[in-house]
Amino acid sequence: MSNTFTTAFYHWRNRYLLMRHGHSQANEQGLIISSPERGLCDFGLSPLGEQQLSTVVEQWQWPTPTKVVHSDFLRTTQTAERVACAFGLTLEKEERLRERYFGEFDGQTDRYYPDVWALDTQDADHQQHQVEAVSKVASRMCAVIKEVERRCEGETVLVVSHGDPLQILLTALANKPLTQHREQPALQPASITPLGS
Numbered sequence: 001m002s003n004t005f006t007t008a009f010y011h012w013r014n015r016y017l018l019m020r021h022g023h024s025q026a027n028e029q030g031l032i033i034s035s036p037e038r039g040l041c042d043f044g045l046s047p048l049g050e051q052q053l054s055t056v057v058e059q060w061q062w063p064t065p066t067k068v069v070h071s072d073f074l075r076t077t078q079t080a081e082r083v084a085c086a087f088g089l090t091l092e093k094e095e096r097l098r099e100r101y102f103g104e105f106d107g108q109t110d111r112y113y114p115d116v117w118a119l120d121t122q123d124a125d126h127q128q129h130q131v132e133a134v135s136k137v138a139s140r141m142c143a144v145i146k147e148v149e150r151r152c153e154g155e156t157v158l159v160v161s162h163g164d165p166l167q168i169l170l171t172a173l174a175n176k177p178l179t180q181h182r183e184q185p186a187l188q189p190a191s192i193t194p195l196g197s
Helices: 025-029 047-058 074-087 110-122 134-151 163-173 178-183
Strands: 015-020 067-070 091-093 156-161 192-195
Touching: 015 163, 047 074, 067 074, 067 134, 074 091, 074 156, 110 178, 134 156, 134 163, 134 178, 156 163, 163 178, 163 192
Parallel strands: 015 156, 067 091, 067 156
Antiparallel strands: 015 192
């Protein structure tokens, strides 16, 4: 469960492991849970997600993390806790790693995702249906990496976030148009994408 990603144009001070949260209750129920009101305290990992995390930790095949930074949603916090516990690390909560806000579709069926993604391909700044613009997600996600790069060196940082924000981050780091974020390989639940040296 990993993707490879190279950024040959940039010399990283740290190594990053970008991790999508494990399968969640929202995934299980086919719901879009993107607001803090719904996501901070509810819709944690599903039984499948718990199993995925157990497997990932038991069969760890990436560099050992020295730092864990995570979205404060319940599903990402629980994912980060499983890995942090396995390696004896403390957690660093980061609101800028939260799920992309899907506006009017928050709490609705996940069949609305493709509608938003189709709009994304036309304009990375669109906020139709009160959805958070791709450009805004890219800005906050990149700001987290830049900040870690500024204050740390030689760390292996596990960054636990959500599917859309991570794909948008990878698109931005690759210097590709943000309208193409859905052309990135899909990040599966509990998958890890290594980034950096």
